[in-house]
Amino acid sequence: xxxxxIATVGHPVLRSATSELGHDELASPKWxxxxxxxxxxxxxxxxxxxxxxxxxxxxRVCVLEVGDNPRYPYKPKIPLTVLVNPRLTVLSDETxxxxxxxxxxxxxxxxxxRACEVRVQAWDRMxxxxxxxxxxxxxxxxxxxxxxxxxxxFLDRVRDTKTLTTWADFDRFHRDAFIARVxxxxxxxxx
Numbered sequence: 001x002x003x004x005x006i007a008t009v010g011h012p013v014l015r016s017a018t019s020e021l022g023h024d025e026l027a028s029p030k031w032x033x034x035x036x037x038x039x040x041x042x043x044x045x046x047x048x049x050x051x052x053x054x055x056x057x058x059x060r061v062c063v064l065e066v067g068d069n070p071r072y073p074y075k076p077k078i079p080l081t082v083l084v085n086p087r088l089t090v091l092s093d094e095t096x097x098x099x100x101x102x103x104x105x106x107x108x109x110x111x112x113x114r115a116c117e118v119r120v121q122a123w124d125r126m127x128x129x130x131x132x133x134x135x136x137x138x139x140x141x142x143x144x145x146x147x148x149x150x151x152x153x154f155l156d157r158v159r160d161t162k163t164l165t166t167w168a169d170f171d172r173f174h175r176d177a178f179i180a181r182v183x184x185x186x187x188x189x190x191x
Contacts, residue, residue, distance in 0.1 A: 001033075001040040004055040009105045013053050015151045018060040020085045023127045031059075033136070035082055035125050038063050046071045047103050048078070048141050048183040051148030052110045054104050060085045074179045076138055083130070086122035088146050090115040091133065096185050098140040099163075099170065099178045100154040109170045111163035112154050114140035116189065136189030137182055 005014050025031055034057060042050035042063055051062040066078040092188070094116040101109040108131045122130045134142045142152060158164065165174060 001036045004037050004041045006045060006050075006103050008039065009153060009155070011056075013056050013058060014104055015146070015186050016053065016058050017151050018053060018058045018067055018148075018149045019102050020060045021087070023123075026084055026123065026125070026127050031061075031123065034059075035061065035063070038080075039065075039080065041064040043085060045103050048072050048075060050103065051145050053148050053151075060149050062086065062149060064141055064145055066141070071099045074137075074182045075141065076136070076186055078138055078141065082125040083120070083122040083145070084125065084127070086120060086149070087123070088142060089119040091117040091119055096136075096140070097181070099174065100140070100144060101167065101170075102144070102154050104148075105153060105155060107166050108155075109165050109167060109174075110154065110158040111160065112140075112144075112157040113159060115142050116185075118142055134191070136185045136191045138191040139189075 017153055036051055041055055046069055048066050049064040052059045055176060062083050064078050066075045067078040095113045097111045098114045099109050102113045116139060117135050119132060120132055120134050120142060124130055
């Protein structure tokens with residue numbers, strides 16, 4: 001496994017649409033090794049997720065995992081999840097304001113409206129079909145990662161640029177209020 005370099009805002013790879021993988025491609029050592037690298041890179045950077053374009057690959061693959069993450073201690077746990085060719089369907093008009101950051105947008109956070117419930121359809125790393133519903137804060141994490149596969153950054157979804165803040169100032173001025181809001185979302189959706 002290799003820890004890969006993470007592309008940062010301004011690099012064209014982050015703004016390009018991605019290509020789907022076929023079953024035969026996905027089964028190849030090249031793409032299985034890539035998925036291992038993606039997981040290792042996400043973990044090394046303490047990310048809640050990482051999408052292929054963030055490591056300079058324009059394919060429709062992303063990974064998510066939240067355990068005891070020092071960057072996101074308030075996030076509900078997500079077991080290691082590999083999504084290949086994911087599609088999300090919004091299931092509710094209800095949204096929440098999520099303070100998001102991104103490994104590709106270093107030292108910046110901002111408020112992004114996210115759907116409270118999404119249907120996730122994808123393959124796992126072995127090409128098996130996945131079909132389930134993600135809710136609450138967890139749904140926001142899925143939306144953030146799949147946005148990367150469509151050439152979008154969280155910055156594109158920030159409605160009020162006055163919410164943009166450095167990580168240090170988020171911790172200093174916004175963290176406590178946000179964590180209180182997260183608690184109500186987790187209580188409602190269980191995730």
